[in-house]
Amino acid sequence: MPGPDDHPAAEPVSPLDAEQVERLVQQALAAVAAAGSTAELKTARLAHTGDRSPLALANRAIGTLPGSERKEAGQRVGQARARVNQAVAAREDEVVAAELEARLVAEAVDVTLPTALAPVGAVHPITALMDRMSDVFVSMGWEVAEGPELEAEWLNFDALNFVPDHPARSTADTLFVEPLEHQTLLRTHTSPVQVRSLLTRELPVYVVCPGKVYRADEYDATHLPVFHQIEGLVVDKGITLAHLRGTLEHFARVMFGEGIRTRMRPNYFPFTEPSAEVDLECFVCHGASVGDPDAPCRTCSSEGWIEWGGCGVVNPRVLAACGVDSEVYTGFAFGMGIDRTLMFRNNAADLRDMVEGDVRFSRSLTGTAR
Incomplete structure (x- = not known):
């Protein structure tokens, strides 16, 4: 110009x-x-x-x-x-x-669109996974049962066949609430919810019990004094260990994908007999690292399997404590750590990340947790 x-x-x-x-x-x-x-x-x-x-x-x-x-x-x-x-x-x-x-x-602005008036948060991954795990059993016709976190010692231990001098009942492992003569504690597992279900519900009982539990544990990368469990209980006529095995295999496939394998190792729990530990086939190496020093697996320590939780046939003494005739009814129970399951599913390395309140952690894992 x-x-x-x-x-x-x-x-x-x-x-x-x-x-x-x-x-x-x-x-x-x-x-x-x-x-x-x-x-x-x-x-x-x-x-x-x-x-x-x-x-x-x-x-x-x-x-x-x-x-x-x-x-x-x-x-x-x-x-x-x-x-x-x-x-x-x-x-x-x-x-x-x-x-x-x-x-x-x-500079056009669509005034009909919603406006974010505050920063968007996220569902905590533990909450999201707890809901997803509960949905697996609800889809099979089970009920979700809940109970108080401040629990009576009888429901937490005695009804579950823990002897008076069992190590778990010591103050080194359990958080009792003063005054001690009231015999109340912060529940160490969600098993008291199972006892409450047997005491208050008509048989047969099919319940899953997710929730927060407390232990006198150290606060580090692999331990938390407050963590989460999900436990399941079935009491009905004709229930066998085979029903338990099939239920857990279905649960594992939903959580970790088709092709995941499980195994059960003999163990001891006061409230089940026989009892077993449930292991998952390592979802990283799928057992290929076993015996191969050139390809070690940090996830399973080259053992090929990862411990997931405990299970077993309900001990007749537990049924008797809840007023159930063990000659007519049998059942099975199991329990897994929700926090540990989240670590397995998302390769989270530190349990402390789950409780420190960083919304970036929640946003990064919530999608996969669901």
Whole structure:
């Protein structure tokens, strides 16, 4: 776009030369029409209507003409300058309107959309996984049972066949609540909910019991004094260990995907007989690291299996404590750590990340936990 200095006053202009004046007008009109923005239009206006524009210089030259020629020359140059000024004004309206329209489009706001008035949080991964695990059993017709976290010692231990001198009943493992003579404690597992279910529900009983539990454990990468468990209980006629095995295999497939294998190792728990530990096939190496020093697996320590939880056939003494005839009814029970399951599913390395309240942790794991 030509500027004011691009049209030197030295250009020979004759005010009486109609062709010369018309040529200057056409140049000005072309420059004005080509201006696509207010900045470009300002440059064109200064170049063709400013004090140093060719038409302005021609207007000054009129004073040097004889009196008889001034009138005609003045009319010719005046009309030319008017045409240019009118073109500038008209183009300015168009350019301003076009720029306003473009700005409105660029800055358009859909006022019907919802507005985030506060930072968006996230469902905690433990909560999300607890809901998902419960849904697995609800889909099989089971019920979700809950109970208090402050529990009676009889429900937490005695009804579950823990002998009075069992190590778990010591203050080194269990958090008792003062005064101690009231025999109340923060539950060490969700098994008291199973006892409450047998005491309050009609048989048969099919319940799953998720919840928070407490232990006198250290606070480190693999231990928390407050963690979460999910336990299941079935009491019905004709229940066998085979039903337990099938239930756990289905549960494992839902949690860890098709193809996951489980195994049961003999163990001892006061409330089940026989009892077993449930192991999962390592979902990282799938057992390939066993006996292969060149390909160790940190997840399973090259053992091929990962401990998941405990299970077994309900001890007849537990049924008797709850008023259930063990000659007619049998059952099975199991329990898994929800926190540990979350670690397995998402390769989380530190249990402390789950309780420190960082919303970034919740956002990163909630999608996969669900």
